[in-house]
Amino acid sequence: MNSSxxxxxxPWLLGLAVLLGIIGSLLIGAYPMSFSKAALIxxxxxxxxxxxxxxxxxxxxQTVVQIIRLPRVLLATLSGMGLGxxxxxxxxxxxxxxxxxxxxxxxxxxxxxxxxGMLFSLSPVAIIGTACFGGLAxxxxxxxxxxxxxxGGNGMALILAGVFVGAFFIALVGLIQFVASDAQLPGMVxxxxxxxxxxxxxxxxxxxxxxxxxxxxxxxLRWRINLLSLGDLDAASLGVDVxxxxxxxxxxxxxxxxxxxxxAGVIGWVGLVVPHLARMxxxxxxxxxxxxxxxxxxxxxxxxxxxTRTVVSGEVPVGVLSALVGTPFICFLFWKTQTRGWSxx
Amino acid sequence: MDRCSREAAWLVPFVCVGLVILAxxxxxxxxxxxxxxRTVVDGEGxxxxxxxxxxGAVFTWGPGIGAKTLLEAARAPxxxxxxxxxxxxxxFAHEFWSRIFPAMLEDDRLWDEPQLGxxxxxxxxxxxxxxxxxxxxxxxxxxxxKLLRQLGIPTLYFQRAENWDDYQAxxxxxxxxxxxxxxxxxxxxxxxxxxxxxLAAELGxxxxxxxxxxxxxxxxxxxxxxxVNNSYQPYLVSAEVRNATVGLSxxxxxxxxxxxMDPDFIFLMARGKSPREFMADPLWRGxxxxxxxxxxxxxxxxxxxxxxLTDAPVLVRWIAEVVYPDRLRPTMRQQLRERYMPRFGYxxxxxxxxxxxxxxxxxxxxxxxxxxxx
Numbered sequence: 001m002n003s004s005x006x007x008x009x010x011p012w013l014l015g016l017a018v019l020l021g022i023i024g025s026l027l028i029g030a031y032p033m034s035f036s037k038a039a040l041i042x043x044x045x046x047x048x049x050x051x052x053x054x055x056x057x058x059x060x061x062q063t064v065v066q067i068i069r070l071p072r073v074l075l076a077t078l079s080g081m082g083l084g085x086x087x088x089x090x091x092x093x094x095x096x097x098x099x100x101x102x103x104x105x106x107x108x109x110x111x112x113x114x115x116x117g118m119l120f121s122l123s124p125v126a127i128i129g130t131a132c133f134g135g136l137a138x139x140x141x142x143x144x145x146x147x148x149x150x151x152g153g154n155g156m157a158l159i160l161a162g163v164f165v166g167a168f169f170i171a172l173v174g175l176i177q178f179v180a181s182d183a184q185l186p187g188m189v190x191x192x193x194x195x196x197x198x199x200x201x202x203x204x205x206x207x208x209x210x211x212x213x214x215x216x217x218x219x220x221l222r223w224r225i226n227l228l229s230l231g232d233l234d235a236a237s238l239g240v241d242v243x244x245x246x247x248x249x250x251x252x253x254x255x256x257x258x259x260x261x262x263x264a265g266v267i268g269w270v271g272l273v274v275p276h277l278a279r280m281x282x283x284x285x286x287x288x289x290x291x292x293x294x295x296x297x298x299x300x301x302x303x304x305x306x307x308t309r310t311v312v313s314g315e316v317p318v319g320v321l322s323a324l325v326g327t328p329f330i331c332f333l334f335w336k337t338q339t340r341g342w343s344x345x
Numbered sequence: 346m347d348r349c350s351r352e353a354a355w356l357v358p359f360v361c362v363g364l365v366i367l368a369x370x371x372x373x374x375x376x377x378x379x380x381x382x383r384t385v386v387d388g389e390g391x392x393x394x395x396x397x398x399x400x401g402a403v404f405t406w407g408p409g410i411g412a413k414t415l416l417e418a419a420r421a422p423x424x425x426x427x428x429x430x431x432x433x434x435x436x437f438a439h440e441f442w443s444r445i446f447p448a449m450l451e452d453d454r455l456w457d458e459p460q461l462g463x464x465x466x467x468x469x470x471x472x473x474x475x476x477x478x479x480x481x482x483x484x485x486x487x488x489x490x491k492l493l494r495q496l497g498i499p500t501l502y503f504q505r506a507e508n509w510d511d512y513q514a515x516x517x518x519x520x521x522x523x524x525x526x527x528x529x530x531x532x533x534x535x536x537x538x539x540x541x542x543x544l545a546a547e548l549g550x551x552x553x554x555x556x557x558x559x560x561x562x563x564x565x566x567x568x569x570x571x572x573v574n575n576s577y578q579p580y581l582v583s584a585e586v587r588n589a590t591v592g593l594s595x596x597x598x599x600x601x602x603x604x605x606m607d608p609d610f611i612f613l614m615a616r617g618k619s620p621r622e623f624m625a626d627p628l629w630r631g632x633x634x635x636x637x638x639x640x641x642x643x644x645x646x647x648x649x650x651x652x653x654l655t656d657a658p659v660l661v662r663w664i665a666e667v668v669y670p671d672r673l674r675p676t677m678r679q680q681l682r683e684r685y686m687p688r689f690g691y692x693x694x695x696x697x698x699x700x701x702x703x704x705x706x707x708x709x710x711x712x713x714x715x716x717x718x719x
Contacts, residue, residue: 008351015358022365033473045368060475062374063496068471081362106488123486178595183409183577198471200492201369208366212359219356291355296364 014295025073031064040155072199076305077298082211087255092225100272101257105165110261111136112169135258194265194319195260203263210259225286269326376497388504400480403427407485418517419524426479428455509576540658551585560589560608564617567597584664611640614649619706638711642703
């Protein structure tokens with residue numbers, strides 16, 4: 001298959017893979033249920049009409065597919081899509097392949113908000129709210145701190161500000177864990193490790209709105225990100241307001257990542273690793289790189305979540321698995337590109 | 346045109362995912378109890394219909410109350426639908442509950458299912474919870490219990506309370522009610538209250554200035570200490586001793602802070618260094634408690650953990666007997682030996698009492714010979 005025809009079919013292939021991934025993930029899980037019965041329930045869920053009064057399945061089986069698996073699978077897909085796209089956009093605007101969403105401090109801020117909510121025994125919905133608020137607060141602090149720099153629009157100033165703010169919020173997370181009671185601590189630690197257990201429709205909506213709306217905004221900006229990757233001077237000479245564009249993209253990325261952390265905890269490495277995979281597949285052009293990163297991110301995280309809820313005995317947090325898979329991969333890329341340069345990766 | 350369709354093709358998967366999300370708008374399935382049922386009001390005042398005959402209880406993560414509370418409150422192992430994993434079964438075999446209810450160890454039905462992820466977090470094992478055939482689930486406002494209640498499966502929450510004993514008492518009443526033996530919980534609570542009342546009458550009031558300063562701690566750095574806001578604090582208050590950590594927050598402390606507390610008595614957690622090893626450590630030699638050899642391993646198999654209602658007054662008496670030997674008669678061995686007799690008909694052997702008192706490691710500590718066999 002030459003590159004032109006591959007470019008033609010790739011969006012359909014990736015899209016189909018994501019849809020098949022979602023359907024396949026709905027078929028598997030800890031509840032003892034045959035594939036055929038699960039498939040029957042899925043087909044009835046997909047059908048717009050009312051469900052039959054006397055279905056061919058047990059009410060528990062319908063509950064498992066509809067109430068437990070569907071939100072979880074969607075949440076994993078959306079989180080992966082958001083993180084993959086956020087990573088690709090950040091790497092583009094910073095012109096640095098080692099940048100990930102974690103570096104702008106949002107992840108740490110959202111983590112702080114979440115554990116703070118747990119410390120005060122807030123309701124799950126309120127914890128999502130405090131986590132989202134923490135992520136936004138961290139983003140504003142990062143922007144404010146970068147604005148104090150002489151060249152605030154410079155990507156490096158923002159990254160450094162993100163590192164400082166992230167370190168500050170990580171320290172606060174540690175402080176909260178320190179004062180938390182014995183009963184609260186395991187829940188906090190588990191949430192911080194990142195997992196999709198306990199997904200419900202509210203969490204899906206909370207992740208879906210920023211991811212799909214933010215993703216759409218990033219998609220409209222993808223041509224400009226291409227210009228930005230030429231360098232600030234070249235982009236400005238082509239009519240791009242570099243400072244505004246960079247801040248706008250970081251704000252969108254922060255919202256996406258903040259929402260993801262608030263609903264599923266910290267899932268690292270996806271925003272760093274997936275854009276590299278996508279770059280290998282579609283090249284460095286952000287018109288294709290952004291959507292490809294989103295779809296690959298969705299597949300990547302969905303696959304990890306399937307692994308943890310089926311193959312692995314016990315629920316190993318997805319955040320742990322993503323780090324276990326991501327670290328060797330990025331090491332391999334680092335080794336490979338020592339002689340060839342990152343852009344060839 | 347071709348370029349346009351190519352660009353649009355990238356949007357199609359996003360639209361599809363958006364459409365899949367719409368499936369969440371479907372009405373949720375709802376469970377209903379059919380056939381004969383009775384209604385029990387849970388700790389939050391919610392009436393819960395429980396099908397008859399009762400098919401057994403399952404405890405989910407979070408509230409700190411589990412199958413052992415059912416055994417203690419209702420004395421009805423047959424009312425359990427599941428207890429835990431194979432590993433839990435091995436642990437249970439080493440506990441005295443397995444000696445009181447030996448048939449439980451032989452009942453494979455109780456140990457086939459996981460204990461709903463007690464140690465791993467609030468919201469694990471939802472699919473496994475649904476796969477269980479139980480008459481009722483117990484839990485809190487999170488984890489599998491939240492989902493089960495949302496779906497209409499009989500799920501009972503425990504009542505919040507000011508302290509661990511009151512919380513356990515309310516939980517015992519609820520569990521025994523569900524198990525169909527409400528009178529048994531009342532017996533347990535009465536025994537608990539009687540134990541405290543007898544101790545208070547014998548101990549009298551110890552003036553605050555005369556109260557010993559006590560520290561309950563672990564032995565690995567950073568050192569875990571029972572601070573004032575720990576659920577253990579009411580036991581220290583009932584034993585009329587002061588917590589040496591007053592003014593400190595945070596459960597992990599460094600050696601310097603512990604040295605600066607300089608308590609009169611130190612109670613070590615069950616798993617860790619023995620009092621002898623602790624007192625031999627040059628780090629602690631300057632402490633008042635070490636110089637006076639007033640360092641003890643805390644009573645019980647899981648000494649330092651939160652006790653059940655049967656054990657709580659005995660633990661408090663043990664602390665008081667160690668700290669104020671002149672105020673109390675040496676009845677600890679008898680108390681330990683007899684504590685399960687009234688409700689379980691189980692008399693502990695002398696060897697079991699020795700083990701609970703940790704005589705093997707505590708005999709080198711001041712005054713502990715009062716706890717030896719006569």
